[in-house]
Amino acid sequence: MSDLLQRLRDRGWRLTAQRRVVAEVLDGEHVHYTADEVHARAAERLPEISRATVYNTLGELVSIGEVVEVSTDGRAKRYDPNAHHSHQHLVCSRCGVIRDVRPSGDPLALLPEEERFGFTLSEATVTYRGLCPSCSSAG
Amino acid sequence: MSDLLQRLRDRGWRLTAQRRVVAEVLDGEHVHYTADEVHARAAERLPEISRATVYNTLGELVSIGEVVEVSTDGRAKRYDPNAHHSHQHLVCSRCGVIRDVRPSGDPLALLPEEERFGFTLSEATVTYRGLCPSCSSAG
DNA sequence: TCCTACATTGGACAATGTCTAAGTCAAGAA
DNA sequence: TTCTTGACTTAGACATTGTCCAATGTAGGA
Numbered sequence: 001m002s003d004l005l006q007r008l009r010d011r012g013w014r015l016t017a018q019r020r021v022v023a024e025v026l027d028g029e030h031v032h033y034t035a036d037e038v039h040a041r042a043a044e045r046l047p048e049i050s051r052a053t054v055y056n057t058l059g060e061l062v063s064i065g066e067v068v069e070v071s072t073d074g075r076a077k078r079y080d081p082n083a084h085h086s087h088q089h090l091v092c093s094r095c096g097v098i099r100d101v102r103p104s105g106d107p108l109a110l111l112p113e114e115e116r117f118g119f120t121l122s123e124a125t126v127t128y129r130g131l132c133p134s135c136s137s138a139g
Numbered sequence: 140m141s142d143l144l145q146r147l148r149d150r151g152w153r154l155t156a157q158r159r160v161v162a163e164v165l166d167g168e169h170v171h172y173t174a175d176e177v178h179a180r181a182a183e184r185l186p187e188i189s190r191a192t193v194y195n196t197l198g199e200l201v202s203i204g205e206v207v208e209v210s211t212d213g214r215a216k217r218y219d220p221n222a223h224h225s226h227q228h229l230v231c232s233r234c235g236v237i238r239d240v241r242p243s244g245d246p247l248a249l250l251p252e253e254e255r256f257g258f259t260l261s262e263a264t265v266t267y268r269g270l271c272p273s274c275s276s277a278g
Numbered sequence: 279t280c281c282t283a284c285a286t287t288g289g290a291c292a293a294t295g296t297c298t299a300a301g302t303c304a305a306g307a308a
Numbered sequence: 309t310t311c312t313t314g315a316c317t318t319a320g321a322c323a324t325t326g327t328c329c330a331a332t333g334t335a336g337g338a
Contacts, residue, residue: 014335016285035325050287055326074210076325090250090258099256103249110242110249111229111267117238119229121269128250130260153304153315174294189318194295215294279338286333295324302317308310 004066004081011064021046022057026067026081032089032098034076072098072127088125092132101128143205143220150203160185161196165206165220171228171237173215211237211266227264231271240267 004023009015021042025033033041039054058079061067070078072091078098087100088107107124143162148154160181164172172180178193197218200206209217211230217237226239227246246263 014284016335018286048287052288052327053286056285069213071210071213074208074216077213088250090254090256090260092258093261099258101250101254101256103246103254104251105249107242107246107249107265108267110244110246110265111227111240112243115229115240115242117229117240118272118275119231119238119267119269120275121229121267122232123269124265124267126246126249126263126265128247128258128260128263130258130262133257136257136259155304155316157317187318191296191319192317195317281338282334282336284333284335287331288329290328292327293325295322297322298318298320300318302315303313304315305313307312 007066013060017046018042018049018053019057021049022054022061026061026079029082030099031082032070032078032080034078036076038079070098072096088128090128090130092135093129094131094135094138097132146205156185157181157188157192158196160188161193161200165200165218168221169237169239170221171209171217171219173217175215177218209237211235227267229267229269231274232268233270233274233277236271 005015005020008019008023013019022038024045025038025041035051035055035058038058039049039051042049042054058067062069062079066081066083068080068083070080070089072078072089073096080100082100085100085102087102090099090101091097103126107126108121111121111124144154144159147158147162152158161177163184164177164180174190174194174197177197178188178190181188181193197206201208201218205220205222207219207222209219209228211217211228212235219239221239224239224241226241229238229240230236242265246265247260250260250263
């Protein structure tokens with residue numbers, strides 16, 4: 001994640017303690033925290049960090065493409081630091097756990113010309129739903 | 140839409156004026172209103188209808204499969220009465236207009252076994268994004 | 279070390295959705 | 309037709325998630 005900090009510095013960001021802890025919270029694989037979860041985890045290291053700063057920082061990270069927003073349930077948005085590898089999401093319908101997955105082939109290609117209504121397409125996001133192994137075996 | 144009213148009656152629903160106007164508002168092709176929009180349109184015909192009733196009725200219609208919820212922007216959920224024909228959504232990134240579209244082939248098939256992490260898959264929802272013809276020509 | 283533009287803070291405010299207690303009414307019974 | 313009753317509706321309080329602003333603090337260059 002120091003790569004990220006370096007990229008932020010290169011963009012002229014001031015490296016404050018608050019931005020550092022938010023970046024640290026968003027480190028790892030299959031990380032999809034809500035803003036509140038990011039705030040709670042950041043506050044473990046920096047108790048005085050405010051909600052506004054977390055929202056600001058997340059919004060900035062999204063706008064420069066370092067983090068992607070994920071809306072899987074119509075509730076709070078989630079923030080995914082795996083922004084440099086194109087992927088989709090697999091969500092458990094029962095417990096809500098989220099995995100990053102990579103479909104084979106481009107989902108855009110599945111939409112035939114006559115179903116494009118003259119739109120200029122730029123992307124397709126896919127959410128796969130089902131039961132995770134734990135929830136499957138729990139009946 | 141009287142088909143829908145008959146199906147609701149068959150399920151033992153009381154056919155109140157409120158439920159009728161909500162059902163009428165949700166009639167048509169490419170209809171994707173938010174709860175507030177449904178309430179505003181319903182209130183044109185039945186001014187005293189409450190927000191709570193609109194939310195209740197929409198939730199009931201979703202739970203019995205007559206309407207599907209659509210979350211395209213992380214803001215308010217939208218309600219789509221086209222529930223009996225499997226489809227996906229095409230959204231304009233600029234103006235937000237939504238079209239129902241039908242991909243060729245099953246998007247589920249694009250996810251290879253080794254990317255399923257032991258999940259039992261049940262569905263895949265796809266959101267295509269791009270510029271609609273009006274927004275494309277507007278630069 | 280000092281400046282200052284940029285960042286952070288707390289809290290008010292906004293948008294969307296949920297819940298409850300009290301009143302209302304659709305539809306079957308007589 | 310009228311009565312009865314349990315399901316339905318209502319207004320408004322409350323909850324969750326997110327945005328905005330004025331006051332204060334501070335990172336990093338001079």
